[in-house]
Amino acid sequence: MENAVEFNAELAEGAxxxxxxxxxxxxxxxAHSAVSLSYGFVRALHPRQAELRLFPDxxxxxxxxxxxxxxxxxxxxxxxxxxxxxxxxxxxxKYRRRAGAAHLPAAPTTRWLEIGxxxxxxxxxxxxxxxxxxxxxxxxxxxxxxxxxxVVGKQWMWKIQHPTGQxxxxxxxxxxxxxxxxxxxxxxxxxxxxxxxFRVKQDAVPGRTTALWFEATRPGQYHLFCAEYCGTGHSRxxxxxxxxxxxxxxxxLDTRLSGESPVAQGLKxxxxxxxxxxxxxxxxxxxxxxxxxxxxxxxxxDGSTVTVDxxxxxxxxxxxxxxxxxxxxxxxxxxxxxxxxEQLLQLLAYLKSQS
Amino acid sequence: xxxxxxxxxxxxxxxxxxxxKRIAILYLLSVTFFFFIGGAFATLVRLELMTxxxxxxxxxxxxxxFTMHGVAMIFFFLIPAIPTVIGNFLxxxxxxxxxxxxxxxxxxxxxxxxxxxxxxxxSIIFGGVDTGWTFYTPYSTTYANTHVFxxxxxxxxxxxxxxxTGLNFVVTIHKMRAPGLTWSRLPLFIWSxxxxxxxxxxxTPVIGITLALIAIERLLSxxxxxxALGGDPLLFQHLFWFYSHPAVYIMVLPALGVVSELxxxxxxKRIFGYxxxxxxxxxxxxxxxxxxxxxxxxxxxxxYAGMIFSILSFLVAIPSSIKVLNWTxxxxxxxxxLRTPMLYAIGFMGLFTIGGLTGLFLATLGIDVHVTDTYFxxxxxxxxxxxxxxxxxxxxxxxxxxxxTGRSYPEAWGKLSALIIFIxxxxxxxxxxILGYLGMPRRYHAYPEEFQxxxxxxxxxxxxxxxxxxxxxxxxIGSLFARKKIGDNPWGATGLEWRTSSPPPxxxxxxxxxxxxxxxxxxxxxxPELP
Numbered sequence: 001m002e003n004a005v006e007f008n009a010e011l012a013e014g015a016x017x018x019x020x021x022x023x024x025x026x027x028x029x030x031a032h033s034a035v036s037l038s039y040g041f042v043r044a045l046h047p048r049q050a051e052l053r054l055f056p057d058x059x060x061x062x063x064x065x066x067x068x069x070x071x072x073x074x075x076x077x078x079x080x081x082x083x084x085x086x087x088x089x090x091x092x093x094k095y096r097r098r099a100g101a102a103h104l105p106a107a108p109t110t111r112w113l114e115i116g117x118x119x120x121x122x123x124x125x126x127x128x129x130x131x132x133x134x135x136x137x138x139x140x141x142x143x144x145x146x147x148x149x150x151v152v153g154k155q156w157m158w159k160i161q162h163p164t165g166q167x168x169x170x171x172x173x174x175x176x177x178x179x180x181x182x183x184x185x186x187x188x189x190x191x192x193x194x195x196x197x198f199r200v201k202q203d204a205v206p207g208r209t210t211a212l213w214f215e216a217t218r219p220g221q222y223h224l225f226c227a228e229y230c231g232t233g234h235s236r237x238x239x240x241x242x243x244x245x246x247x248x249x250x251x252x253l254d255t256r257l258s259g260e261s262p263v264a265q266g267l268k269x270x271x272x273x274x275x276x277x278x279x280x281x282x283x284x285x286x287x288x289x290x291x292x293x294x295x296x297x298x299x300x301x302d303g304s305t306v307t308v309d310x311x312x313x314x315x316x317x318x319x320x321x322x323x324x325x326x327x328x329x330x331x332x333x334x335x336x337x338x339x340x341x342e343q344l345l346q347l348l349a350y351l352k353s354q355s
Numbered sequence: 356x357x358x359x360x361x362x363x364x365x366x367x368x369x370x371x372x373x374x375x376k377r378i379a380i381l382y383l384l385s386v387t388f389f390f391f392i393g394g395a396f397a398t399l400v401r402l403e404l405m406t407x408x409x410x411x412x413x414x415x416x417x418x419x420x421f422t423m424h425g426v427a428m429i430f431f432f433l434i435p436a437i438p439t440v441i442g443n444f445l446x447x448x449x450x451x452x453x454x455x456x457x458x459x460x461x462x463x464x465x466x467x468x469x470x471x472x473x474x475x476x477x478s479i480i481f482g483g484v485d486t487g488w489t490f491y492t493p494y495s496t497t498y499a500n501t502h503v504f505x506x507x508x509x510x511x512x513x514x515x516x517x518x519x520t521g522l523n524f525v526v527t528i529h530k531m532r533a534p535g536l537t538w539s540r541l542p543l544f545i546w547s548x549x550x551x552x553x554x555x556x557x558x559t560p561v562i563g564i565t566l567a568l569i570a571i572e573r574l575l576s577x578x579x580x581x582x583a584l585g586g587d588p589l590l591f592q593h594l595f596w597f598y599s600h601p602a603v604y605i606m607v608l609p610a611l612g613v614v615s616e617l618x619x620x621x622x623x624k625r626i627f628g629y630x631x632x633x634x635x636x637x638x639x640x641x642x643x644x645x646x647x648x649x650x651x652x653x654x655x656x657x658x659y660a661g662m663i664f665s666i667l668s669f670l671v672a673i674p675s676s677i678k679v680l681n682w683t684x685x686x687x688x689x690x691x692x693l694r695t696p697m698l699y700a701i702g703f704m705g706l707f708t709i710g711g712l713t714g715l716f717l718a719t720l721g722i723d724v725h726v727t728d729t730y731f732x733x734x735x736x737x738x739x740x741x742x743x744x745x746x747x748x749x750x751x752x753x754x755x756x757x758x759x760t761g762r763s764y765p766e767a768w769g770k771l772s773a774l775i776i777f778i779x780x781x782x783x784x785x786x787x788x789i790l791g792y793l794g795m796p797r798r799y800h801a802y803p804e805e806f807q808x809x810x811x812x813x814x815x816x817x818x819x820x821x822x823x824x825x826x827x828x829x830x831x832i833g834s835l836f837a838r839k840k841i842g843d844n845p846w847g848a849t850g851l852e853w854r855t856s857s858p859p860p861x862x863x864x865x866x867x868x869x870x871x872x873x874x875x876x877x878x879x880x881x882x883p884e885l886p
Contacts, residue, residue: 052808052809053793053805053806054789054793055792055793056792056793056794065721066721066722066724066725069719069721069722070716070722070725070792073715073716073719073722077712077713077715077716080708080712081708081709081712084679084683084704084705084708085705087683087686087687088683088686088701088704088705091683091686091687091689091691092686092691092693092701095622095686095687095688095689095690095691096691096692096693097623097690097691097692097886098690099886113628113684114628114631114677114680114681117676117677117680118673118677121672121673121676122673125669125670125672125673125715126666126669128669128715128718128719129665129666129669129718129719131719131721132665132718132719132720132721132722132723133662133665133720133721134721135720135721135722136652136658136661136662136665136720136721136724137658138721139721139724140658155498188493188498189491189493189494189497189498190491190493190494190588190654192653192728194728194794194796196725196793196794197794199724199725200724200725201653201724201725201727201728202653202655203653203654203655205582205588205589205654205655206493206581206582206583206588207582207583207587207588208582208655210655223794223803225794225796225799226796227727227728227729227796227797228491228728229418229487229489229491229494229797229798230494231418231485231494231498231499232414232415232418232485233414234414234418234798234799234800235409235414235796235798235799235800235801235802236414236801238803284408284410329413329414329415331414
């Protein structure tokens with residue numbers, strides 16, 4: 001299971017220690033993954049190969065209920081579809097036109113066949129409706145003791161804040177076996193918070209708060225997608241939900257509060273703000289690689305050049321569209337209202353440390 | 356012999372014609388053009404999705420590609436195709452009339468459609484639109500920097516073309532039926548076209564109003580849909596789907612009518628349960644207005660509203676299922692000929708059934724939450740729209756081609772293309788159901804690697820499908836130059852359109868036909884020239 005990598009602290013630490021023995025890509029990613037598992041880390045553990053998957057992971061209490069309903073419909077549909085196919089093919093072969101055959105009299109319409117069909121369909125459809133509504137009701141009603149987490153969608157990232165203050169971007173850490181309720185809102189357009197492994201989805205609508213709840217059942221790392229089209233970076237508005245054993249979750253919460261050097265904090269910001277998803281050293285990356293950038297001279301789209309210094313980095317974070325490096329698109333969102341002055345300095349400290 | 360095609364050769368004789376048959380040909384050219392435009396966008400979308408990384412085009416371009424694919428296919432092909440090409444040609448012929456009730460209005464509809472098409476092309480050429488064909492607010496009103504206004508104007512104008520066509524059909528079917536052609540004797544294609552025409556007239560103004568509101572908000576910053584200006588984005592979704600769900604039935608009802616004609620002729624049997632099939636068209640048209648909220652189960656709409664829309668969505672599935680049952684029952688003890696149009700009809704029954712059954716999944720609240728806005732939905736509506744409407748349209752073109760042109764298409768090529776289209780279609784869209792349940796969101800430019808195999812299958816299928824659509828282009832055109840003419844009623848079909856010559860004269864009938872029997876009375880029909 002590629003996504004449901006069993007998470008345990010030993011694995012993360014072991015990977016950190018053995019980083020040297022992995023590929024260049026893994027070395028960079030595991031360095032970035034000192035605190036939590038990152039997308040790149042998982043990718044490095046599982047070499048890129050075409051893998052055929054046919055069914056999603058089941059990682060929440062609701063997933064088996066939704067799947068049971070799904071299999072009921074799948075079975076019923078398959079039966080109806082097969083019956084029709086058999087009838088159509090049999091009739092097409094058996095009653096194929098033969099030369100000189102006399103016309104058969106038109107079969108009289110049997111009203112009772114029509115009414116019987118309507119009755120059977122009606123009963124079947126109502127069964128589907130009632131079962132579906134029942135599951136929907138459960139999906140909509142969060143248990144009262146749920147852990148409430150704030151989620152804000154913004155072009156094109158998910159900003160998350162835990163009740164104890166910890167912030168995350170495009171990653172959500174939750175404990176296993178405890179109901180979690182997400183309070184969703186949006187800073188700009190409509191987004192949709194979608195966790196396929198949990199079978200839950202809810203739009204985040206500007207101007208209102210919506211809610212979604214789940215109870216994770218299996219530790220691991222699962223996809224988070226934005227499911228409502230929200231503009232240029234829609235398909236990059238993805239992330240991970242990391243399900244931890246309660247003690248690991250507590251440890252994770254504790255780690256997030258510990259004081260660290262500006263460089264380490266900058267590194268964390270670099271990851272948690274989602275910089276690393278674009279600014280990575282892969283050749284296919286959409287944004288310039290920032291390792292070894294400070295002090296270099298870069299060529300911009302308009303043909304001019306600029307030397308990378310504090311001011312340029314600051315401007316590029318707060319007003320990314322101002323000076324676009326040649327060969328890249330102006331896709332980076334502004335961090336004007338996203339980072340405090342203090343955080344900006346931490347980021348600069350980290351970027352400079354990479355030279 | 357004088358007929359509508361050789362009545363005049365000047366450009367003016369076409370562009371100023373009031374003959375419904377010539378206008379149908381004008382529409383045929385227009386919608387075919389847009390089908391290939393939309394197809395070109397689809398090709399690029401599928402090519403991009405062969406690899407997980409967004410590497411063929413940048414995200415802005417990809418977003419425009421799927422938007423313009425949707426807009427071109429829905430508003431400029433699927434909605435007009437069967438009503439304006441097949442319907443325009445056949446409604447007067449099938450009811451024994453000389454023309455539609457308002458021939459000049461009919462021509463005006465085509466000009467409006469063409470104007471709308473030019474606006475849409477303009478929007479594409481100036482840089483395109485990236486809102487998705489659904490134009491969801493506040494993205495479309497406040498955040499999109501593309502040519503939303505121009506495209507909205509195009510759809511607005513195209514809407515008037517639909518309204519006028521609908522009006523024309525309703526009046527024509529009410530007032531111009533031949534003596535003896537009572538409602539209960541109407542061909543089923545007329546019933547479904549009538550239901551469609553009602554939807555055109557009643558539903559289309561709503562999309563016009565909605566797009567006008569978008570333009571007002573974009574240009575004048577009046578808060579209607581954008582919460583930053585005091586509006587409500589969900590209001591847009593209600594208005595949009597109040598039109599766009601009936602629009603789904605606008606796209607599929609005429610197809611259901613076509614299939615009824617094909618199944619009857621190629622089984623040489625009266626459609627089983629005529630009254631139920633005719634009535635189900637009207638039931639679909641009425642219930643279709645009451646289910647729009649099933650597009651909004653995760654939008655933040657109230658849970659109880661969701662339940663009401665869910666139950667109504669199940670109800671609308673019943674009349675659709677009646678049709679499939681009755682077609683199947685018609686085959687029983689029929690005299691079945693598997694010529695190309697019938698292959699399309701049978702293909703339609705299979706694909707429409709899969710589309711309909713997966714529609715039940717989407718009507719089921721607990722499942723819809725997981726699969727909405729994923730590839731499951733994409734697969735579902737392509738099974739209905741492409742597997743349904745396009746298959747029926749292809750079947751209709753083959754079936755009535757001898758009537759329209761007096762020439763026959765090459766049968767072997769026809770069957771081969773139908774087979775290629777069926778195989779290509781399933782390979783393209785079936786994997787998308789699996790992708791959807793796995794959780795791949797729609798409108799994604801880049802996607803995680805574990806979805807690649809299914810996407811590659813889908814792209815491979817699309818290339819097969821493309822080949823299947825290109826063949827008929829060539830052999831239909833080629834058939835026009837064939838020397839051999841075909842008789843007036845090659846299929847031995849019933850229906851007034853087969854009682855006149857092929858191609859029909861300008862006035863359709865040399866004398867007004869009188870109808871004395873039920874529809875599909877094959878006991879009295881001629882023997883087929885092409886059995």
